[in-house]
Amino acid sequence: MIKEGPLMSLPACPSPRVPTQHPSIPIQLADRPTWRGLVVPAITLRHRNGTPVLGEVDSDTVADCLIGQRCQLCDQGLEEVAVLMARPQDFVRGYVDEPAQHPWCATYTIRACPMLSGRLQRHRTSPRSARPCGDPRCQCASWNTTTPDAVIRAGQDADPWFSVRFSATDYTLRPSARGAPKGVSLRHLTRSKIRLVTPGRPSADDLAIIARLGLPWS
Numbered sequence: 001m002i003k004e005g006p007l008m009s010l011p012a013c014p015s016p017r018v019p020t021q022h023p024s025i026p027i028q029l030a031d032r033p034t035w036r037g038l039v040v041p042a043i044t045l046r047h048r049n050g051t052p053v054l055g056e057v058d059s060d061t062v063a064d065c066l067i068g069q070r071c072q073l074c075d076q077g078l079e080e081v082a083v084l085m086a087r088p089q090d091f092v093r094g095y096v097d098e099p100a101q102h103p104w105c106a107t108y109t110i111r112a113c114p115m116l117s118g119r120l121q122r123h124r125t126s127p128r129s130a131r132p133c134g135d136p137r138c139q140c141a142s143w144n145t146t147t148p149d150a151v152i153r154a155g156q157d158a159d160p161w162f163s164v165r166f167s168a169t170d171y172t173l174r175p176s177a178r179g180a181p182k183g184v185s186l187r188h189l190t191r192s193k194i195r196l197v198t199p200g201r202p203s204a205d206d207l208a209i210i211a212r213l214g215l216p217w218s
Contacts, residue, residue: 023111026104029074038112042075043099048138055115056127057098065099066181069171072099073109082171084164084184085109085116085197088209095174096164097183106163110197118198121158157201162215166192 022037032039035052043061045053065071069078083106084096101109114120132141164186172188173181186192196216200206210217 023108026108028102028104029108032074039073039108041073041109042070043072045143047133047140048135049133051133053127055124062097062099063181066173066183069168070099071101071105073101073105076102078102078168078171080168082166082168084166084186086162086164086186087159088162088202088206088213088215089159091162091186091213091215092209094187095183095185100171100184103165110163115158115200116161116197118158118200121201123156123158157203158198160200160202160206160210161197162194163197164189164192164194 025032025034025039029039033050033052034040035054038054040052040054041057043057043065045056045058047053062072065075070076071078071082078100079102081103082100083103084100085098085106086096090096110116115123132138166189170189170191172185174183174185176182194216196218199217202210209215
């Protein structure tokens with residue numbers, strides 16, 4: 001559980017560690033589908049022909065992984081330890097809306113994802129899924145990509161990201177008012193280990209949250 005502490009001053013924003021090439025694929029992911037040399041996360045939105053829309057998620061698969069306690073990358077059940085990726089605002093609202101991952105899957109994700117690795121410094125102004133593929137049998141023309149979070153982030157500076165490593169025995173879902181899962185609760189994690197993944201381009205609000213909650217900044 002994250003507890004608020006006395007307000008602290010933060011050192012200068014650290015420089016992100018930016019990889020220069022695709023990371024090697026760990027043995028645990030050897031059988032997963034790939035696209036242009038990268039493992040395709042299980043929750044990724046896909047066209048009818050299987051072409052992935054990297055960076056965007058299938059909400060039904062996300063819900064299935066959350067409920068089934070499955071990894072968002074490899075789609076296998078979580079084991080003793082799991083990892084979440086969280087932004088400063090996630091710690092404030094108390095949950096992460098994407099499924100957790102195995103530690104080795106999280107390590108790969110951090111290296112492969114352009115946002116988590118620091119290669120992207122701004123969010124896209126419009127989602128890739130907004131462009132239909134042209135196949136009349138594909139469902140892409142009806143995809144709803146204008147979620148409130150996507151609208152807010154469009155074109156904005158990249159967020160700081162943190163990894164939250166925790167015992168799977170603390171895995172608890174945050175339900176919505178209708179009972180569907182909103183995400184994995186951060187407020188039920190009793191023995192979590194948090195580290196900075198990438199500083200992004202933090203806003204004044206981000207820095208205030210990081211300082212107030214005492215999140216790691218190096």
